[in-house]
Amino acid sequence: MKNSKSSQRLLSSPYIAWAVIFIIVPLCMVFYYGLTDKTGAFTFENIAAIMSAEHAKALWLSLGLSLISTVICFFIAYPLAMILANMNVNQHSFIVLIFILPMWMNFLLRTLAWQTLLEKTGVINNVLSFLHLPSLNIINTPYAIVLGMVYNFLPFMVLPLYNSLVKIDPNVINAAKDLGANNVQTFFKITFPLSIPGIISGITMVFIPALTTFVISNLLGGSKILLIGNVIEESFTQAGNWHLGSGLSIVLMIFIIVNMVASAIFDKDGEGSAL
Amino acid sequence: MKKYLSVFCMSTAVLLSLAGCGTGTSGENGEVVVYNWGEYLDPEVLDIFEEETGIKVIYDEFETNEIMYPKVESGASEYDVICPSDYMIQKMIENDLLAELNFDNMPNAKANIGKQYWEQSQQFDPENKYSVPYCWGTVGILYNKTMVDEPVDSWSILWDEEYKDNILMQDSVRDAFMVALKLNGYSMNSTDVSELETAKNALIEQKPLVQAYVIDQVRDKMIGNEAAIGVIYSGEAIFTQRENPDLEYVIPKEGTNVWIDSWVMTKDSQNKENAEKFIDFMCRPDIALKNFEYITYSTPNDAARDLIEDEDIKNSPVAFVDLSQYSNLETYQYLGEDGDALYNELWKEVKSN
Numbered sequence: 001m002k003n004s005k006s007s008q009r010l011l012s013s014p015y016i017a018w019a020v021i022f023i024i025v026p027l028c029m030v031f032y033y034g035l036t037d038k039t040g041a042f043t044f045e046n047i048a049a050i051m052s053a054e055h056a057k058a059l060w061l062s063l064g065l066s067l068i069s070t071v072i073c074f075f076i077a078y079p080l081a082m083i084l085a086n087m088n089v090n091q092h093s094f095i096v097l098i099f100i101l102p103m104w105m106n107f108l109l110r111t112l113a114w115q116t117l118l119e120k121t122g123v124i125n126n127v128l129s130f131l132h133l134p135s136l137n138i139i140n141t142p143y144a145i146v147l148g149m150v151y152n153f154l155p156f157m158v159l160p161l162y163n164s165l166v167k168i169d170p171n172v173i174n175a176a177k178d179l180g181a182n183n184v185q186t187f188f189k190i191t192f193p194l195s196i197p198g199i200i201s202g203i204t205m206v207f208i209p210a211l212t213t214f215v216i217s218n219l220l221g222g223s224k225i226l227l228i229g230n231v232i233e234e235s236f237t238q239a240g241n242w243h244l245g246s247g248l249s250i251v252l253m254i255f256i257i258v259n260m261v262a263s264a265i266f267d268k269d270g271e272g273s274a275l
Numbered sequence: 276m277k278k279y280l281s282v283f284c285m286s287t288a289v290l291l292s293l294a295g296c297g298t299g300t301s302g303e304n305g306e307v308v309v310y311n312w313g314e315y316l317d318p319e320v321l322d323i324f325e326e327e328t329g330i331k332v333i334y335d336e337f338e339t340n341e342i343m344y345p346k347v348e349s350g351a352s353e354y355d356v357i358c359p360s361d362y363m364i365q366k367m368i369e370n371d372l373l374a375e376l377n378f379d380n381m382p383n384a385k386a387n388i389g390k391q392y393w394e395q396s397q398q399f400d401p402e403n404k405y406s407v408p409y410c411w412g413t414v415g416i417l418y419n420k421t422m423v424d425e426p427v428d429s430w431s432i433l434w435d436e437e438y439k440d441n442i443l444m445q446d447s448v449r450d451a452f453m454v455a456l457k458l459n460g461y462s463m464n465s466t467d468v469s470e471l472e473t474a475k476n477a478l479i480e481q482k483p484l485v486q487a488y489v490i491d492q493v494r495d496k497m498i499g500n501e502a503a504i505g506v507i508y509s510g511e512a513i514f515t516q517r518e519n520p521d522l523e524y525v526i527p528k529e530g531t532n533v534w535i536d537s538w539v540m541t542k543d544s545q546n547k548e549n550a551e552k553f554i555d556f557m558c559r560p561d562i563a564l565k566n567f568e569y570i571t572y573s574t575p576n577d578a579a580r581d582l583i584e585d586e587d588i589k590n591s592p593v594a595f596v597d598l599s600q601y602s603n604l605e606t607y608q609y610l611g612e613d614g615d616a617l618y619n620e621l622w623k624e625v626k627s628n
Contacts, residue, residue: 054627120440121501137440140487222487223446226627238448239619240345 034246046247055231055248062228063255065142066210069149073157073206074199076150081161081198082191085168095162099155111148111219118144118220140222148216149206156205164198165191200266204259212252228252302331307549310335310343310354312536313491315410316557317569324556330549338490339447347372350543355550360536362449362607364406365399367539369609373405374540380551381407383558392575396535398606406537407554410572412509413533413596413604414450415526417493419519422503430458430527432504434477439484443496443505446488448622449607450532451478454506457529457603464608466617475621479628488626497522508534510572512593517571524593530603535575 037043049055084095102110117123118139125135138144168191176186214229223230228248235245302325313336321332335354337343340363346352348370359367367373378385384407392408400406418427422441425432433442433454445451453463455474465471486502493505498518507515512524538554540547556562563579573594574580583589598604610618 054623057627119499119501121499222485222489223626224482224485224488226623230626231623234623236345238339238341239616240341240348241616241619242345 030246030249032246033242034248034250037243046243047250049244049247050251054226055228058226058228058231059251061142061225062211065146065227066149066207069146069153069210070157070203070207072146072150073154074202077154077157077161077202078199081158081165084158084162085165096159099158103155107152108215108219110152111216114144114148114151115139115219118147139220140224142221142225144220145217145225145227148220149210149213152216153206153209156209157202160198160201160205161195162198164195168194196266200263204263207259208256211255302329304329305546305549306331306333307546307553308333308335308353308355309553310337310347310352310357312336312358313338315358315536315570315572316566320557320562320565323562324553328549328552328556330552332553341447347541353543353545354541355544355546356553357539357541358409358536359539360534360607361396361399362609364537364539365609368400368405372542374542374544374547375404376407376540376554377551380548381555381558383555383560387558387560387563387576387578389575389577392535395533395606396537399608400537406539407558408535408537408575409557410510410570411533411535411575412573413526414445414453414506414508414531415512415524416504417497417507417512417515417522417524418504419497419500419502420521420523422500427504427523427525428528430454430529433506434458434481434484436484438503440486441503442481442485443493443502444481444485444488445493445506446490448618450506451488451622451625452618453532453607455481457527457531460529463532463605464610466610466614468617471617471621475625478625482625482628508572509593509596510570513571513588513591516593526596526601530601530605533598533604533606535606 034046035042035044037045050059087095115122118136119125120135120137120139122139128135138147172194173186173190176190181189212229214227214233217225217227217230221227232245232248232252235241235248307330309332311334315336321334324330325332335352337346340360343357343359344363344366347354347357347367364373388408392411393403395411396403396406396408416427416430416432418432423432423438432438433444444454449463452471452474455477456463456465456470458477459470459473461467461470461474465474487496489496493507494511494515496502497505497507498515500519500521507524509524509526512522515522516524538557540550540554544550557566558576560576560578560582563574563576564582567574567576567579567583571594573596580589580595588594
């Protein structure tokens with residue numbers, strides 16, 4: 001007994017070391033920089049900076065765009081996950097593979113590919129003009145950013161939904177039908193409530209990366225649309241103001257924590273997040 | 276586009292080279308860590324240097340001076356040789372980040388770099404102690420002759436409604452404000468709040484017309500006919516014209532920025548001798564010529580210019596413009612921490628608008 005405990009501790013030590021070095025220490029540094037000014041004195045100024053017009057606007061825009069992306073992802077992913085779950089193919093791993101496959105390509109390359117597709121003289125517009133159709137001018141607008149978010153984060157919505165849907169016992173659904181429920185009633189009374197853990201986890205996994213992204217808005221927004229992620233990135237890289245960048249990151253963390261608490265409440269077994 | 280690709284490639288390269296160090300494959304005569312602009316020398320030159328000297332080059336790239344500075348200041352990366360621009364060199368000298376160069380070890384630098392460029396360098400390096408000029412040029416307007424019919428000679432064309440969604444601006448704070456300040460007849464080193472407010476408002480007014488704020492991508496987008504007008508560094512102009520003959524480069528009549536990028540050595544450099552060898556190697560005429568042909572940025576190396584065989588390039592009004600015909604050219608000055616903060620604040624207002 002004693003032995004297995006100490007061997008457990010030994011085995012977990014690499015993970016603990018990893019967590020301390022790459023999660024705890026950086027987090028402490030973010031809080032240190034976020035709560036101090038250039039002289040090292042304690043201040044809330046960097047956090048209060050979120051109230052300034054430019055920062056607040058960037059934050060609202062980020063929240064808005066990531067919310068829209070999450071909703072779109074949900075409405076695309078739910079039917080898809082249901083179709084996949086009902087396909088009855090006993091090839092779970094194959095389906096996972098289909099969705100993981102695009103992720104083998106670098107995220108930046110996939111986003112750059114969208115730039116090439118959407119450009120004024122890009123692939124899509126060339127095809128459209130060949131067919132004498134009106135051209136598509138969404139590059140460097142918020143639409144392109146939402147498109148990039150939906151495209152990049154869709155698998156993170158599909159997989160948890162699929163996971164929670166395949167776990168529903170078919171007998172439960174058969175019982176509902178036996179008792180006279182039609183398809184719509186079965187869906188709203190049985191399938192949907194049982195898939196809520198997957199929904200919550202899918203929302204978290206799309207909303208958080210969408211909220212914090214700066215690459216998608218840079219590449220597909222032509223740097224014209226300032227999201228909160230861009231503000232933070234630029235305070236580190238361009239302005240060299242680590243204190244402001246860290247302070248704004250703390251504000252962003254609040255939104256992330258709220259989201260994660262919600263997902264912890266609804267998804268107690270953590271089943272939705274099992275990829 | 277290049278930004279992310281090059282960051283990705285370079286981080287992989289740095290990781291690989293670090294792994295290389297671990298296994299003891301550094302050159303027989305040690306190494307030198309170089310931090311340069313993206314695509315700012317002929318990669319073959321590095322191979323020649325390694326072969327001739329036995330010094331291993333660890334090469335890393337940045338996209339703007341502002342990105343480079345915090346990395347060097349924090350001391351996280353041990354760079355030996357860096358290639359910043361004028362005002363950034365001034366800032367680095369003021370903040371004691373640079374080491375004095377020993378020119379006795381650098382015969383090529385003294386002999387080959389033209390006198391006028393040393394004089395120009397004195398604006399940011401008053402005694403020519405810290406820097407060796409590598410490239411110079413202007414910032415101007417690149418336009419596509421098939422899309423723009425009227426003569427282009429002023430920054431004001433960037434505010435012309437007719438070219439809505441066809442204008443590319445520089446996504447770097449000093450260059451963007453330079454355009455707006457010069458348009459209004461102010462100095463591009465202004466720290467006057469009301470002048471900067473005017474410039475900021477001009478940039479906000481311009482924003483709906485701008486297709487995108489980009490840096491290196493101006494080149495690719497202009498070559499691909501993606502936009503009609505772009506703000507670009509003169510060094511890119513020759514390259515873009517080679518790829519797309521419809522493009523033309525002009526220096527606007529309101530004046531512009533004349534810049535120099537120079538090699539400097541960091542104060543904390545562990546390989547000072549190798550660093551000086553590297554800088555001197557870059558000043559060798561054949562090497563400077565190789566770099567010029569590859570990157571097409573104007574070289575201050577007179578001996579290299581003499582070696583250029585193509586007379587059109589040698590006397591090109593773009594690559595080797597006679598600056599004396601312009602009266603309102605300026606070089607960026609370091610504006611101090613408050614000045615930088617003010618510019619950044621105003622730029623953020625432009626971007627978030």
